[in-house]
Amino acid sequence: MEQLTWGILLAAYLFVGGMAGGAFIVGALADILGKDKWKVLSKSGIYVSLPCIIFGLVFLILDLGRFEVAPLSPLNAYINFPASIMSVGTWIITAFTAVSLVTAILYFFEGHAIIRKLFEVVGFVLGGSTAAYTGVLLSFARGRPFWVSPYLPWLFIISGTLTGLAMALFLIPIIAVFMPRFFEDFKNLFDKRTEYVSMLGETDKYLTILGIIEICLIVLFIGTAPGGSFLMTGPLSLWFYAYLILGLIAPLGIGYYIAKLDSARAHENLKTEGISSSMVLSSLGSFVLILIGGFLLRYVVLVAGQIII
Amino acid sequence: MPKAVLVDLRRCIGCRACQVACKRWNDREATATQLNTDPDLEWTNPRELSPQTYTYMRFVKLGTGESLRWSFVKVQCNHCIDPGCVNACPTTALIKNEDGSVTYRKELCIGCGYCINACPFGVPTFDEENRIIEKCTFCSERLKEGLEPACVQACPTDTLRLMSLEEARAIAVQAEAKGLHTYGLHEVGGTSWIYISEVPLTELGFPEHTAKTPAGYQADLLAKVVGTGVFVGAAIVAGVKLYAQRREAVARAEGGE
Numbered sequence: 256m257e258q259l260t261w262g263i264l265l266a267a268y269l270f271v272g273g274m275a276g277g278a279f280i281v282g283a284l285a286d287i288l289g290k291d292k293w294k295v296l297s298k299s300g301i302y303v304s305l306p307c308i309i310f311g312l313v314f315l316i317l318d319l320g321r322f323e324v325a326p327l328s329p330l331n332a333y334i335n336f337p338a339s340i341m342s343v344g345t346w347i348i349t350a351f352t353a354v355s356l357v358t359a360i361l362y363f364f365e366g367h368a369i370i371r372k373l374f375e376v377v378g379f380v381l382g383g384s385t386a387a388y389t390g391v392l393l394s395f396a397r398g399r400p401f402w403v404s405p406y407l408p409w410l411f412i413i414s415g416t417l418t419g420l421a422m423a424l425f426l427i428p429i430i431a432v433f434m435p436r437f438f439e440d441f442k443n444l445f446d447k448r449t450e451y452v453s454m455l456g457e458t459d460k461y462l463t464i465l466g467i468i469e470i471c472l473i474v475l476f477i478g479t480a481p482g483g484s485f486l487m488t489g490p491l492s493l494w495f496y497a498y499l500i501l502g503l504i505a506p507l508g509i510g511y512y513i514a515k516l517d518s519a520r521a522h523e524n525l526k527t528e529g530i531s532s533s534m535v536l537s538s539l540g541s542f543v544l545i546l547i548g549g550f551l552l553r554y555v556v557l558v559a560g561q562i563i564i
Numbered sequence: 565m566p567k568a569v570l571v572d573l574r575r576c577i578g579c580r581a582c583q584v585a586c587k588r589w590n591d592r593e594a595t596a597t598q599l600n601t602d603p604d605l606e607w608t609n610p611r612e613l614s615p616q617t618y619t620y621m622r623f624v625k626l627g628t629g630e631s632l633r634w635s636f637v638k639v640q641c642n643h644c645i646d647p648g649c650v651n652a653c654p655t656t657a658l659i660k661n662e663d664g665s666v667t668y669r670k671e672l673c674i675g676c677g678y679c680i681n682a683c684p685f686g687v688p689t690f691d692e693e694n695r696i697i698e699k700c701t702f703c704s705e706r707l708k709e710g711l712e713p714a715c716v717q718a719c720p721t722d723t724l725r726l727m728s729l730e731e732a733r734a735i736a737v738q739a740e741a742k743g744l745h746t747y748g749l750h751e752v753g754g755t756s757w758i759y760i761s762e763v764p765l766t767e768l769g770f771p772e773h774t775a776k777t778p779a780g781y782q783a784d785l786l787a788k789v790v791g792t793g794v795f796v797g798a799a800i801v802a803g804v805k806l807y808a809q810r811r812e813a814v815a816r817a818e819g820g821e
Contacts, residue, residue, distance in 0.1 A: 260677035261677060261681070320675020322675065331654070334672070340652070396681035397648050397683075398681050398685070398686055
């Protein structure tokens with residue numbers, strides 16, 4: 256087996272980097288297109304994108320082969336711009352981190368809404384570019400035919416948005432329960448359980464759409480990539496099926512179940528308390544699975560590309 | 565003026581003098597050889613490039629029985645005219661020099677490993693111990709002094725010949741006209757090491773590549789990415805519209821009831 260140049264740390268970087276971009280996209284869209292009821296989701300998306308991209312940068316730097324011997328060397332990654340796609344990506348990620356930070360500050364301190372929305376538009380583009388970059392980086396690697404696919408950037412963008420949305424929704428109750436003093440609106444939304452539950456009902460549709468698109472893209476990617484069958488039968492197949500079944504099909508199944516519960520909830524004559532709890536619990540479970548799936552996708556694609564010759 | 569090495573595989577006797585000369589000149593340590601499990605490559609040792617091996621010989625068996633014949637192929641950095649590693653390197657640690665060589669500057673390197681994945685020929689390797697990239701240098705320090713690369717000087721059969729890039733390409737074009745196979749004349753936009761052979765190099769373990777340079781290759785891929793985006797975007801919009809229409813129809817039907 257060939258030596259792996261990029262391993263688990265880089266997979267983690269691709270995962271959280273994509274999720275950061277996706278969460279910001281969700282946050283920006285919820286604020287710009289959504290009404291007031293989406294405000295908490297918007298905040299959650301934008302707040303979570305910042306630590307995600309910072310973690311991504313930490314994973315990336317730790318993975319660099321010369322960081323231990325030359326701690327300042329990572330700064331050199333800006334030099335070969337725009338010839339090297341990695342240099343382009345470094346600039347994009349830096350700009351995205353800055354915009355994500357400013358937008359989060361504007362939200363937290365209730366800054367001017369118009370300025371915040373302007374930052375959200377810029378961050379939407381940079382967040383999308385960050386998620387896309389993680390795929391383009393692999394696609395441009397001519398020595399790894401498995402990665403050379405026009406579907407890969409889109410697969411990572413869709414997976415980034417799916418995991419970003421899941422993470423943003425997942426964090427609402429977590430923040431509401433553990434940090435209610437700093438995030439009162441999160442607490443208010445979660446305390447009025449029906450509002451959070453109705454949000455879960457609505458976002459369930461978006462999660463389902465994203466999940467279906469991701470399945471289409473993974474089929475197109477595996478079907479057209481040289482050595483695609485390796486993922487289904489080779490040593491990585493266990494992780495690949497875990498991604499497919501636990502990270503995609505199971506959340507879609509849960510999504511269908513949630514949609515059923517949501518329509519049952521809409522009939523007022525039914526007792527909704529039990530239904531609400533079931534919706535919250537199954538949604539949280541589904542989010543965890545989506546997040547695990549997002550990481551497994553990056554891991555199997557990354558490793559497979561380096562061992563398929 | 566850019567230099568080139570013409571590798572005429574018809575002249576190679578598989579003596580490995582190039583392999584040994586490279587180790588001696590570049591002060592590379594010996595590596596433990598292993599039994600090669602691939603029966604067609606059993607004499608190939610070492611089996612791959614590594615931080616201690618800038619070049620090695622592939623011993624390829626072609627045919628069986630009476631028609632069995634050997635092909636000997638020297639493998640090293642091909643020093644692309646427009647190198648994928650130089651294009652990929654975010655720090656300009658890898659550079660293409662005027663003499664045609666592709667060399668490495670460790671003081672700029674961040675150890676990202678992108679050159680390893682981006683090289684079309686799988687050449688750069690990472691030295692875990694010294695935390696640097698290692699690869700054939702075209703003996704650029706010898707070229708500066710007007711000397712041939714160590715491997716070229718050691719070659720007893722003139723399989724390896726140092727000349728100008730222009731001359732090497734002209735000879736390769738003539739060889740193609742005679743029905744011989746070349747490698748590096750077209751691949752990845754051309755390389756500074758050009759092979760001439762009686763059998764296609766892809767049959768000797770070399771990867772198949774188009775003539776696209778890194779920039780052309782990337783532009784092509786990006787166009788496909790955008791095309792895919794338009795297709796996927798249209799499919800999503802159509803899907804969502806159909807879904808919304810159906811919901812409306814169902815709602816209307818339910819309202820009608």
